Amino acid sequence: MSAITCIVCSRPDPYIERLEFPLFRHMDFGMFSKGPALLSYCQTCSAVSRLLSNAETKNISTMYQGSEYATKREDDHTIFISAKDAIKEPFRLQADILMPVLPKTGAAVLDIGCADAALLMEIGTRQPTADLCGFDLNPYHNHVTGAEDKIRFVSGETISAVDGAFDLIVLSHSLQYIRDVPELMSELARLLNPEGTVFIQVPDFAQKPASLLYGDLYYHYTAANLPVMAAYHGFGATTLNQKIFSRDVLCLLRRDNAPQSTVAETAFANAVAALRQTVGNLISHGEESGLGVLGTTIEGALADNFLGNSLAFFVDENPKKAGGRFCGKPVVHPRDIAVDAAVLLPYGRAAFAIKRRFEKLYPGRYISI
Ligand SMILES: [Zn+2]
Structure with missing residues (x-):
């Protein structure tokens, strides 16, 4: 090497x-x-x-670039606003955040990694004069109804295929999959209006240590190292203080010639230690049987890997997931589990708040690990 x-x-x-x-x-x-x-x-x-x-x-x-990726990615995640099964799609929540930073009319918006283009369509609904452009590496995405009439779509190997000058450029869960960051940042500088804004949303490994185990991405970010990266490329970053996407970093970038800064943070060492601790705790439950695990994302998949047959079912509040299967095992809604069922919460520090909420709302014994 x-x-x-x-x-x-x-x-x-x-x-x-x-x-x-x-x-x-x-x-x-x-x-x-x-x-x-x-x-x-x-x-x-x-x-x-x-x-x-x-x-x-x-x-x-x-x-x-394959069609399988396009199809599966469209099964999007949902966010719980309250405990009463009230679900709001992430693109509507993102639009709530982004509309105030747009010019009042005729805003030019580019979404890099637009997938099904739901966010662009939402912006177009709220501001009908907006000029919308969607870029995606993958040409197989099925766009939401009506998108083809309202959005200019560009597909290609790199963002150099896009032309224009934009008031807002969105990178929602796409920055971490772009390998050549210096090239991306110079493309953002080329495509952004002088007063324009870049919106970035990525998983925050300080809040979600298991995200360090995603195999199909290139970089891992936190609320500390993302602004440093931006500063090295001539952008100032404002991290949004928000609780809705509690395990993501949300950041607004604007052109800024502030001197480059560095940051010495312990987030990486802490996240690695938390991940090792969670795996150690999972292994310690490996001799039990009939266990449940909360969640049908990466923490659930990690738990299944270490618990094997000890893990009998998954628990998910999302009514779209309950009744289905994950890792070949049934997914049940927490209101339907037995009073004495043991459910592991493999979320490290975040598990304690989840445990309090679930114990208040649902039957079952919840174990933070
Ligand atoms: Zn460095």
């Missing part, structure tokens, strides 16, 4: 963390590889990136 340098600040010889755990695909939480995960952490700017073999890199880019 040739010498490794940090992609953000060019510091040589970053710290390499080796996680002996399996890696998962973000589109359906199936296994990406048996691992280990090699993660590089820069002690100067806190950038965290995957160390990938050429074969893994090829595997990722082939997957993103």
Whole structure:
């Protein structure tokens, strides 16, 4: 392997963390590889990136351009606003955040990684004069009804295929999948109006340590290292203080010639330690039987990997998930589980608040791990 340098600040010889755990695909939480995960952490700017073999890199880019990825990604996540099964789609919540930063009329909006284009359509509904453009690497996405008439779609290997000058550029859960960050940032500078805004939403591994086990992405971000990366490329970042997307970083970038800053944070070491602790706790329950696990995303897939036959069912509040199957096991709504059923919450620090809420609302014994 040739010498490794940090992609953000060019510091040589970053710290390499080796996680002996399996890696998962973000589109359906199936296994990406048996691992280990090699993660590089820069002690100067806190950038965290995957160390990938050429074969893994090829595997990722082939997957993103395939039709299977397009179909599965469209089974989108939902957000619970209250405990009463009130679900609001993420794109509506994002539009709530973004409308105030747009010019009042004729706003030019580009969504990079637009997938089904639901967010662009929502913006178009709220501001009918908006000029909408959607870019996606993957040409197979089925767009939401009516999108083809209202949105200019561009598909290609890189964002250089897009032309225009935009008031808002959206990267919603797409930044972490873009390998050439310097090229992306210079494309953003090319495409953004002088007073324009870039909106970025990515998983925050400080809040969701298991996201370090996604196999099909290139970088891992936090509310600390994302603004540093932006500053290295001439953008100032405002991190949005919000609770709705509690395990994501939401950030607004604007052109800014502020000097580059660095950040020494402990988030990476803490997240790795939390992940090892969660896996250790899962293994310690491996001799039990009839266990439930809350959640049908990466934490659920990780639990299934270590619990095997000890894990009998998954628990999910989302009525679209309850009644289905995950990792081949039934998914039940928490109101339908037995009073004495043991349900593991593999969410580290975040598990305590979840436990309090579930114990108040539902039957079952909830165990934070
Ligand atoms: Zn660095």
